[in-house]
Amino acid sequence: QQQVKQSPQSLIVQKGGISIINCAYENTAFDYFPWYQQFPGKGPALLIAIRPDVSEKKEGRFTISFNKSAKQFSLHIMDSQPGDSATYFCAATARNFGNEKLTFGTGTRLTIIP
């Protein structure tokens, strides 16, 4: 019940295209869903996050879509650029004081080709 399932495992998108990564969860106690971006040799960095009281959140070229009834959420990268090539992880947590434990998906390696 603690798993977060992420797909696809790898993704190749042409420059200027839309990259879409999907995640699904089981634990209905999860109430915070961040996405992390990780470049080789670096730690994950927070990209964007959403809470389940909204269905969509947009920050620049990055958008999270959230479907509470289906227990699914996805990351859309518009106008994908070569600099977006990285590994992306979805994550989830049930927030309460003292609980910062994140459950991560298995990651998606995104490659943007010219």
Add this chain to the structure above:
Amino acid sequence: DAGVTQSPTHLIKTRGQQVTLRCSPKSGHDTVSWYQQALGQGPQFIFQYYEEEERQRGNFPDRFSGHQFPNYSSELNVNALLLGDSALYLCASTFLPTGANVLTFGAGSRLTVL
């Protein structure tokens, strides 16, 4: 403003040995979490330290232990190393009292067990 710093960046040990990894949290942060990231996988939560106490623990054996010091820095100790302990060990920090869920990750310590 320095982010999360970890040391060493790389190390090689042999089975049965013990290892200590170190983490300095981001300035202003008081909570440290440790994650294990196996090759090609998402990070997995090991434990979290706040006010020098272990607050939460993931599904890791007692061979994994930790400590937090009064200056909020932390150590991760792994005893009786197994080949399967080879991974990137990530430290993440946050400021707990604000209820923020934004974890700042370090670049990690890559442990290879031979």
